Amino acid sequence: ILNVEQSPQSLHVQEGDSTNFTCSFPSSNFYALHWYRWETAKSPEALFVMTLNGDEKKKGRISATLNTKEGYSYLYIKGSQPEDSATYLCAHSMDSSYKLIFGSGTRLLVRP
Amino acid sequence: DSGVTQTPKHLITATGQRVTLRCSPRSGDLSVYWYQQSLDQGLQFLIQYYNGEERAKGNILERFSAQQFPDLHSELNLSSLELGDSALYFCASKRGGGQGYTEAFFGQGTRLTVV
Numbered sequence: 001i002l003n004v005e006q007s008p009q010s011l012h013v014q015e016g017d018s019t020n021f022t023c024s025f026p027s028s029n030f031y032a033l034h035w036y037r038w039e040t041a042k043s044p045e046a047l048f049v050m051t052l053n054g055d056e057k058k059k060g061r062i063s064a065t066l067n068t069k070e071g072y073s074y075l076y077i078k079g080s081q082p083e084d085s086a087t088y089l090c091a092h093s094m095d096s097s098y099k100l101i102f103g104s105g106t107r108l109l110v111r112p
Numbered sequence: 113d114s115g116v117t118q119t120p121k122h123l124i125t126a127t128g129q130r131v132t133l134r135c136s137p138r139s140g141d142l143s144v145y146w147y148q149q150s151l152d153q154g155l156q157f158l159i160q161y162y163n164g165e166e167r168a169k170g171n172i173l174e175r176f177s178a179q180q181f182p183d184l185h186s187e188l189n190l191s192s193l194e195l196g197d198s199a200l201y202f203c204a205s206k207r208g209g210g211q212g213y214t215e216a217f218f219g220q221g222t223r224l225t226v227v
Contacts, residue, residue: 043116043220
């Protein structure tokens with residue numbers, strides 16, 4: 001994998017459903033993996049930054065895991081709410097700069 | 113509110129013209145990053161400035177240039193505009209110059225439409 005790839009591209013779920021998305025990135029020259037949440041007409045907001053293989057981070061109902069050896073990260077949302085509707089972006093950096101390589105995002109729509 | 117301010121929010125201009133996008137970072141942040149998001153593409157890193165100096169460069173066209181001023185605000189200049197330059201341009205700021213494992217704070221973006 002040369003680029004950062006996210007799947008699915010979009011996702012519609014019902015309120016209360018749990019869901020997860022995937023981010024795949026080059027496993028060589030790994031430095032950090034970032035997850036951002038981006039609501040329409042707002043600024044992308046950082047959710048997690050992970051650096052170590054096996055890292056797991058949690059913020060409320062949202063959690064993320066990291067596998068640097070195989071080059072993927074999962075983002076999980078437990079009990080989705082309509083306010084979780086947003087685009088979730090992951091980004092990979094290969095060094096200590098903030099030159100992030102972003103995926104195209106997963107657009108989540110949570111129906112009431 | 114991330115504390116990063118971008119102006120203008122929207123800009124419509126004609127091909128061949130030149131525009132300037134402005135970014136005011138969060139108070140105390142020394143680094144400013146510029147990203148471009150075109151239709152159906154992820155955010156593309158353009159350039160980073162740290163305390164007034166260019167620190168890293170991405171896929172920035174020669175028609176584009178940026179600078180960071182002593183008060184730490186930054187401007188992205190886009191010239192000889194083409195239809196394909198239509199995009200959402202984001203600025204982000206961080207306290208330090210590196211530490212890629214810490215978060216940056218994004219502005220709301222400037223939507224540029226070239227007609």
